Amino acid sequence: MKDRDPERSLIVPLRLLERGQLRWSVTVRASDLAEADTDDDLRIADVELPLNSDVRVELSLELISGGVSAVGRITAGWRGPCARCWTPLDGGICASVREVFAAEPCEGEQYLLHPEHADLAPMVREAILLELPIEAIACPHPDPCPNLPPDLASAYDDSGHDDPAGAADPRWRPLEALRRRQAESP
Structure with missing residues (x-):
């Protein structure tokens, strides 16, 4: 584990949970959530989380039997085109999370708890991807949209x-x- 700025890190040292509970608030770059070994970006269809944007993570971490529970919210901004006229649109997501980290996680139900730290990045990444809009996004223009080509506007x-x-x-x-x-x- 390389040294990271604790104010911008999703790696939580377990020694900070000595009293059993910890509030963890951090702002990270979306690029910190990209998986290094793949070309996957934070995108669902045409809607994406720009890699240079900020992601805010506010969690309450608590020691529980067999692991650590993480409860809180994750906020971020997305970018995508209007489904009608392809005008670029910006929006935001706020994902509520209630997850468990365990040394021997049940796949799909818990996240891996390392012996000395909890890596929040996989949880944050999944929460964001689950909240990104997947259906058509209509721009705020009145109908018919002034940006539509005439043949589509009719x-x-x-x-x-x-x-x-x-x-x-x-x-x-x-x-x-x-x-x-x-x-x-x-």
Whole structure:
């Protein structure tokens, strides 16, 4: 284990848990979470965590029978394109974690607890990847989006639903009627 700045490290020495509990708050670069032996980056489809961005980790670590429990939250910012017009968008995630580190972990249920330290990086990486958006992200522009090419913009009606035929699906009419009534009521 190489020497690291404890203010920017995801390696927690177990000697710091002598009293049984420890609050661990650290800000690290996303590049510290990239796995060195692979080309994997922090990405789900077209949404990514930029490697030069900050990741904030705030945890309460506690000695438990057979290991260490980690409870807290992880916050980070992501970048990805609008699903309609490919305008670059930024967003944020806040992942709540409640995990256990054990010397002999059950695969998929616990993380490895080393004899002298807990490496939080695998847990933080997985929590981030699980929180990144995987569905289409729509930009905040009104419908139809002004960034759409004209041939695609004509495929959207006034409500923003994909409707190339020009007639709304009749199954949505009751919902639209409810929305209108709710908007009109004081």
